[in-house]
Amino acid sequence: MAQRTGHRAAPEHTHPDDVPVLTALAALADPVRLVLVRELAGSGDWTRSCGSFDVPVGKAALSHHFAVLRGAGLVEQRDEGPRRVNRLRRTEFEARFPGLLDLVLRETPTA
Amino acid sequence: MAQRTGHRAAPEHTHPDDVPVLTALAALADPVRLVLVRELAGSGDWTRSCGSFDVPVGKAALSHHFAVLRGAGLVEQRDEGPRRVNRLRRTEFEARFPGLLDLVLRETPTA
Numbered sequence: 001m002a003q004r005t006g007h008r009a010a011p012e013h014t015h016p017d018d019v020p021v022l023t024a025l026a027a028l029a030d031p032v033r034l035v036l037v038r039e040l041a042g043s044g045d046w047t048r049s050c051g052s053f054d055v056p057v058g059k060a061a062l063s064h065h066f067a068v069l070r071g072a073g074l075v076e077q078r079d080e081g082p083r084r085v086n087r088l089r090r091t092e093f094e095a096r097f098p099g100l101l102d103l104v105l106r107e108t109p110t111a
Numbered sequence: 112m113a114q115r116t117g118h119r120a121a122p123e124h125t126h127p128d129d130v131p132v133l134t135a136l137a138a139l140a141d142p143v144r145l146v147l148v149r150e151l152a153g154s155g156d157w158t159r160s161c162g163s164f165d166v167p168v169g170k171a172a173l174s175h176h177f178a179v180l181r182g183a184g185l186v187e188q189r190d191e192g193p194r195r196v197n198r199l200r201r202t203e204f205e206a207r208f209p210g211l212l213d214l215v216l217r218e219t220p221t222a
């Protein structure tokens with residue numbers, strides 16, 4: 001159930017343990033989401049706001065992409081005042097799908 | 112280049128080494144293709160014809176799914192008379208994307 005924190009609903013999350021492999025694969029099989037995941041992997045936890053990523057999509061599409069990443073257990077978000085900041089759930093996702101994140105992180109961004 | 116063998120073009124293949132990770136993930140992120148891959152993993156090489164899989168799609172869609180799997184380096188096909196038979200490229204795909212096939216094969220079909 002979404003809880004209200006200020007003006008918008010707090011983001012809902014799915015733990016990686018509850019994610020089917022098909023959902024995980026589909027979440028990662030998208031070029032924009034791959035950029036988000038790769039940039040998060042190179043950033044400290046909670047240092048990146050949603051608007052800080054260099055992806056060629058509008059605000060609504062970006063919001064959708066983050067919802068997909070949350071639903072696949074890849075990203076955790078929290079609101080800090082007006083900013084929604086992010087963390088890659090690297091350890092938990094790795095425990096659920098060993099090696100999968102490494103596969104997408106080891107490739108060059110054009111691959 | 113497609114070569115003619117009898118009445119139809121021989122299938123074209125992509126070696127796993129030439130497959131971007133995004134293509135591999137997208138190929139596996141589909142419930143019908145997951146069934147095909149899982150059934151192939153449980154069958155001997157070249158024992159399964161394209162028509163032998165229990166998937167709820169028509170002939171044209173099935174042909175498309177196999178083309179996607181060939182393009183992702185997951186499946187090799189050859190024509191034996193009227194039958195097109197299949198082999199999962201397990202070793203080559205594993206070498207290119209370590210652990211990825213195991214992730215999708217270890218789950219129950221409903222996951």
